[in-house]
Amino acid sequence: MVVHAQTGGRFTLKGVVTDTSGAVLPEATVMLLLPKDSSLVNFGRTNKEGVFELKNLKRAQYIFKVSYVGFVPYQETVNPKDGDVTDLGRMKMKVLQKELYEVVIKTARAPLSIRGDTVEFDARAFKVPPGSTVEDLLRKLPGMQVDADGNIKAQGEEVKRVTVDGKRFFGDDPKMATKNLPAEAINKVQVFNGKTEQSKVTGVDDGKREKTVNLELKDSHKKGGFGKAIAGVGTDKRLEGKVSYNRFDDKQQFALLGFGNNTNQSGIARNDYQDFKGSQSFNWGDDGDFGFNSGRYYGGDDITIQPNWGGGGSEGFTKNFAGGANYNYDNKKTKLSTSYFYNQTKAIMDVRSSTENFLTNDSYSSLANSKTIGFTGNHRPSFRFEKNIDSLNTIILISNSRINAGDDHFDSYQRSFRNEGVVTNQSTVKNFSEYSSFAMANLLLYRHKFKKKGRNFAASIGYNINNADENKDLSSNNVFFQDSARNSIINQLNETESTRGNLKGSLSYIEPFAKKFFWETFYNYSMRKDKVDRDVFDVSDAGREVNPLLTRFYSNDFTYNRVGTSVRYSNKGLNLSAGLAGVQFELRGKFAADKAASDFMRVTKSYFTLVPNVSVNYDLKNNRYLYAEYGLNVREPSITDLQPIVDNSNPLFITEGNPDLIPSSTHSVYAGYNMFNPANFINLYIGLSYNYNVNQIVYNRTVNVENLITTTRPINVSGGYSYGSYGGFGFPLKKTKATMNLNASINYNNNITYINDVENETNTNSYNFGTRLDLTPSDAFTFYGNANWGFSNSEYSINTNQNQKIFNATYGADVNAKGPKDIYFNAKFNYRIYKNDQFGFDQKLPILNLSVYKIVLKSKKGEIRLTANDVFKKNLGITQNVNQNYYTERRVATLSRYFMLSFTYNMRGVTASVRRSNNY
Amino acid sequence: MKAVLISILLLVTVVFYADAQKTEGEITYERVFHWTRVYSRLSYMSQEEKDRMKLTWGNDDESKQEMLLIFNDKQSYYSYPKVETLSEGGYSWTKEEFKSYRDYENGKMTDLIAMLGKTYLIEDSLQTFNWKVMNKIKEVAGYMCMMAVTEDTVKGQKITAWFADNIPVSGGPQLFGGLPGMILELDVNDGDIVTTAKEVKFRPVTEEELAIPKKLKGRKINHAKYQELMSTHIRDSIKAHRNPFWSIPY
Structure with a gap:
């Protein structure tokens, strides 16, 4: 054949x-x-x-x-x-056994494998309670019977053998495997007629067949754990260490994180944050305030831990410790997450600052040397529970707290000068304060989806607490050289107790109509109660005596109501929305010298405004996106700004409240366009923005020309505005090897303020241009360079001789190279130039960081790294600030050059790459 | 025994009766995309980055899209449903052009696909797939399906199709077909992307529904060129440490 x-x-x-x-x-x-x-x-x-x-x-x-x-x-x-x-x-x-078909295919919705006489069940489709053995699983399978003693029958025949992954499992007793193995470990169950042991041994097929059950084990890839530890020692007594550990399976995640250092790293790096919080890193839907942005009431608090989104270490010298644990449970229907985190920072700030103050036709300068030693510690427990009751109803319960305690030592020596260095006054300050606070945010959220698609209802209720206690010892010696009658020695004890309670609620209802339209109606409510009880005592040898000018009790109730409605059109990538809301504020304040006072002064303010909101989001074809929004944002004055209280804790700088303040609002418009061409990797973005302030709260400065004492008082001013535009363009010079990015922005700012009751307008034009070059020629070498130039021109309507031009430039380079034997090299260079003609300021700051590291140990689990931080010792902690009527330059003694040797152990292996991570 | 016989007879008659119309109608599919699983296959990501992505987003990485296949025994048309399905929040996002016409009688394919920032019109003769038919059955949307597997060498994907041999049309979702029956479930890389039939509706289909519109706008290329564009892009993107799946129908 x-x-x-x-x-x-x-x-x-x-x-x-x-x-x-x-x-x-x-x-x-x-x-x-x-x-x-x-x-x-x-x-x-x-x-x-x-x-x-x-x-x-x-x-x-x-x-x-x-x-x-x-x-x-x-x-x-x-x-x-x-x-x-x-x-x-x-x-x-042959007819497919009805039982098999009904049970396996219809009910369990599992695929059924038929290979000759072998029937294979997908164990995952047969639900057994957690902790069940294979025996319990087999009872669920069609055609299988397990009696009380554990004897198994398949299709009426006794099962003689149970194998695991085709191999015998601890001897010949079939019950060995079925009674001992957990059901969760099983991926598949195969039932077939196997050859007898006899025929396997002899190799002669005797034609007899025995019922055999084979258990196929799961790949346990969904289960895992990994950990990481870093320890480093450096010159200048620098130390750092970090430990993290994660354990997870398909339902649970557990994480530990701890670190300590004196290298100014106080925040949690983004990657560590994500590893720590796991599936709870980002919860977008946890906002209980519904409705569009306009006229929205914000009450942000840093109660929960936040990732550090970039930026280097803090200024000064800080010593940091932090640690915590996180647990998440998620079975799709129920999500539970709890965590606890503690962090503490001890910071030493040695600050030398010089300020130039502009008066109506004059100016004066002041110098201050101050040192702050501060300690702060935070305990942060957090809890979140989410339950999908069914496919239409969801509830979320969130409770986060922060328990904070700390202290501050503050020593300062301040002097003010006028005309060629003539000292007008000087002040020596020594303060000590101790404080503690408790903050808590609770939110209950309910969402209901109706059977009709797009129809939604949501309700939320929240209660937030923020209480603080502070005891402060203030002592200062103030000398006025032209007016010695004003000389003073202040010794005060300031005890402040403040409480805040905030009850919030929101409702939202969305109704779809005419297929492409959605109509949303929302209501927001907030009731906030603030109480501040401040007792100030003058301390002298004779004992302490209440200072009636500074001792104060006040309470403030702030009620906010917003009702709004908006209509959205959504079709083919175009989302157009327009809405209007009515916002009502009510402020009720009362204050007196003491809590027990019989007569309170009262401030009652009520304010109503309509806020519009219009927005367009257009998702165009081929990766192009267009957006624009107009809104009106309204903000109530802060309580401290509203209280007619004089605060002279700094005798040279007195602040005063203003009970006549009304809420400030800003009209804002922005628009932009993005595009990306994936074929040639070209991207482009442009944006425009415009803001106009109505009743902006600004601080009117009154400077006593004689003794240079400044008094500030908040007032409402309309008319300040700003507008600007930015854009960027990126394109490859050589595909996959070299990419160039260009960006530019123009901003124009008009700021209004009052100095000695004369309006001063500051107009600032600023222009920025930047470029970036990424060279990635190979997997052994990369270069990332950037250059930015900024020019700003500030003009003052009074005191025009103070007009100034500032030039800023930054040049950066990041070079990575891979050497032989898993040795890597990295250099980061940052060169900053700052020029200010008005003050004859011309500064150049070259900061160079170098590191070399080698991957060691089996499976690349270790890394040894040598780092040189700020090689040229140029990190001087200089910042400049130009404001409406003053210019300040601050120098903070800051962590500068040090060398560090560190070792990393990573259970998953250290990934060294000369490439920057693009994420995904 | 008698009952079994009767039921078999009944089954046979029902099947036989139904078969008369089982060659035209529409199938609504749901395409579920697990992006953390897809992105985990990017070779330039470290294990640490992959684990972090899975831990952070793995429980909530599904994106769903309804798709519609209209067919008769000679032709089929596969694209988005005629009425736009809005996202969960009711927002509308532009869907990248994806229309697939198959002419089984004349062995022709016409696809209009947006990728790499352009819209391409791919015209060629019907492609054949090297299907391997396996010994597994399961039910999808009330139909007993057999399993067949193949491989997409350009995208490096393992394809598992479940086809119903009693819907005798060699069509299917996405760009697949060529089996003895209609593909009712298509699984890419063991669950990364699963396109499953939710509803199979037999109804008379008019010619207009399946006719290729004259005004299909796109750059004309053949299937070989399409595959070349795809593989060049995937190679370049991986080299540039960029996610290639942002800009192609994966």
Whole structure:
């Protein structure tokens, strides 16, 4: 026959498909597969008489397969016979056991494998309670019976053998595996007629078959744990260390994180934050305030831990410790997350600052040397629970707290000068304060989706607490050289107790109509109660005496109501929305010298305004996006600004409140366009913005020309505005190897303020231009360079001789190279130039950081790194600030050059790459 | 025994009766995309980055899209549903052009696909897939399906299709077909992206529904060119440490 087959030619395969009783099966699918890999080469169907014919087939061996609904797929190997036609005769198909079909396919919705006589069950589809053994799982499978003693029967026959992954499991007792293995470990259960042990040993098939159950174990890839530890020692007594550990399976995540250093790293790096919080890192839907942005009431607090989104270490010298644990549970229906985190920072700030103050037709300068030693510690427990009651209802409960305590030592020596360095006054200050606070934010959120798609209802209720206690010892010696009558020595004790309670609620209802329209109606409510009880005592040798001028009790109730409605049109990527809301504020303040006072002064303010909101979001084809929004933001005055209280804790700088303040508002418009072409990697973005202030709260400065004492008082001013535009363009110079980015921005600012009751307008123009070059020629070398130039021009309407031009430039380079033997090198250079003509300031700050590291240990689990921080010792902690009527330059003694040797151990292996991480 | 026989007879008659119309109608699919699983296959990401992504987003990484296949025994048309399904929040996002016409009678394919920032019109003869038919059955949308597997060498994907041999049309979702029956579920890389039939509705289909519109706008290329564009882009993106799946229909 083989010989004949080789003579070639094509052949026809035919036959008749019937059931076991011989009845023909029309329209059955017949298929021919290649035996080596089951590749489908031909297929056809039986006709009304159950007859099929596959013509023009190559002479070869095939697997012939027939499929018919309700029957077990039929399979046999066929070899072409002599002649043009090979007739397979009648093929009898067996009815698929109804039980099998109903249970496995219909109920468990699991695929069923049939290989000859082997039936395979997908164990995942059969739910057993956690902690169940394989025995419990087998009881659930169709055709399987397990008696009280654990004896197993399959299709009525006793199961003689249970194997695990095809191998014997601790001896021959089938119960060994079924009683001991957990059901969760099983991926598949196969039931088949295996050869007897006898025939396996002898290699002679005795034709006898025993019922065998094979258990296929799960790949435990969904379970895991990893940890990381870093320790470093440096010159200048620098130390740093960090430990993290994670453990997770498909439902649970557990994480530990701890770090300590004296290298100014106080925040949690973003990656560490994400590893710590896991699936709870970002919860976008946890905002209980519904409705559009305009006129929205914000009450942000840093109660929860936040990732550090970039930026270097803090200024000064800080010593930091932090640590915590996080646990998440998520089974899709119920999500539970709890965490606890503690952090503490001790900061030493040595600050030298010089300020130039502009008066109506004059100016004066002041110098201050101050040192602050501060300690602060925060405990942060957090809790979040989310339950999907059913597919339409969800509740979320969140409770986060922060318990804070700290102290501050503040020493300062301040002097003010006028005209060629003549000292007018000087002040020596020594303060000490101790404080503690407790803040808590609770939110209950309910969301309901209606059966009608797009119709939604949501309600939220929240209660926030923020209480603080502070005891402050203030002492200062103030000397006025021109007016010695004003000389004073102040010794005060200031005890302040403040409490805040905030009850909030929100409702939202969205109704879809006319297919492409959505109508949202929302209501926001907030009731905030603030109480401040401040007792100030003058301390002298004779004891302490209440200072009636500074001792104060006040309470403030702030009620906020917003009702609004908006209509949105959504179709084909275009989302157009317009809405209007009414906002009502009510402020009720009362204050007196003491809590027990019989007579309170009262401030009652009520304010109503309409806030519009219009927005467009247009998702255009081919990665282009257009957006614009107009809104009006309204903000109430702060309580301290409203209280007619004089604060002279700094005798040279007195602040005073203003009970006549009304809420400030800002009209703002922004628009932008983004595009990205993935084929040639070109991207472009542009944006515009405009803001106009109405009743902006600014501080009117009154400077006593004689003694240079400044008094500030908040007032409402309308008219300040700003507008600006920015844009960027990125393109490859050479695909995948070199990319160039350009960006530019222009901003114009008009600021209004009052100095000695004369309006002063500050106009600032600023222009920025930047460029970035990424060179990634190979996996062994990369260069990332950037350059930015900024120019700003400030003009004052009074005191025009103080007009100033500031030039800023930054040049940066980041070079990475891979050497032999897993040695890597990194250099980061940052060069900053700052010029201010007015003050003859010309500063150049080159900061260079170098590091070299080597990957060590088996599976690249370790890394040794040598770092040189600020090689040129140029980190001087200088900042400049130009404001409406003063210019300040601050120098903070800051952590500068040090060398550090560190070691990292990472269970998952250290990934060293010269490439920057693009994320995903 | 008698009951079984009767039920078999009944089944046969029902099947036979139904078969008369089982060659035209529409199938609504739901395409579920697990992006953390897809992105985990990016070779330039470190294990640490992959774990972090899975831990952070892995529980909530599904994106769903409804798709519609209209077919008769000669032709089929696969694209988004005629009425736009808005996202959960009711916002509308532009869907990248994706229209797929198949002419089984004349062995022709016409696809209009937006990728790499352009819209391409891919015209060629029907592509054949090297399907391997396996010994597994399961039910999808009330139909018993057999399993067949193949590989997409350009995208490096393992494709598992479940086809119903009693819907005798060699069509399917996405760009797949060529099996003895309609593909009712298509699984890419063991669950990364699963397109499953939710509803199979047999109804008379008019010619206009399946006709290729004359004004299909796109850059004309053949299937080989399409594959070349795809593989060049994937190679370049991986080299540039960029996610290639942002800009191609994955």
